């Protein structure tokens with residue numbers, strides 16, 4: 001692909017003009033390429049997280065009630081409280097949680113004990 005042609009291109013990341021040797025060059029430097037790639041990966045992660053949140057919000061409460069082990073988000077939904085309130089309950093020992101890797105899980109029976 002490399003040839004003697006010189007083409008004015010605009011870097012996709014820093015938006016600066018640069019001379020490219022191919023018509024498909026997208027970045028003025030390897031650094032910009034890397035930075036843009038990292039930014040895209042980050043965006044992707046945020047998007048995945050948002051999708052998960054939406055999934056939990058849209059999850060019917062009957063689905064959650066059918067489960068015995070709940071995630072933090074699901075527990076919040078069942079109790080209709082915010083994450084902050086739920087963390088307060090777990091931090092002061094009112095609510096027991098189990099850690100499985102990075103996930104914090106709550107038994108539904110422990111939730112029920114709270115309101116009994």
Ligand SMILES: [Zn+2]
Nearest residue numbers: 011014028032
């Ligand atoms: Zn650049």
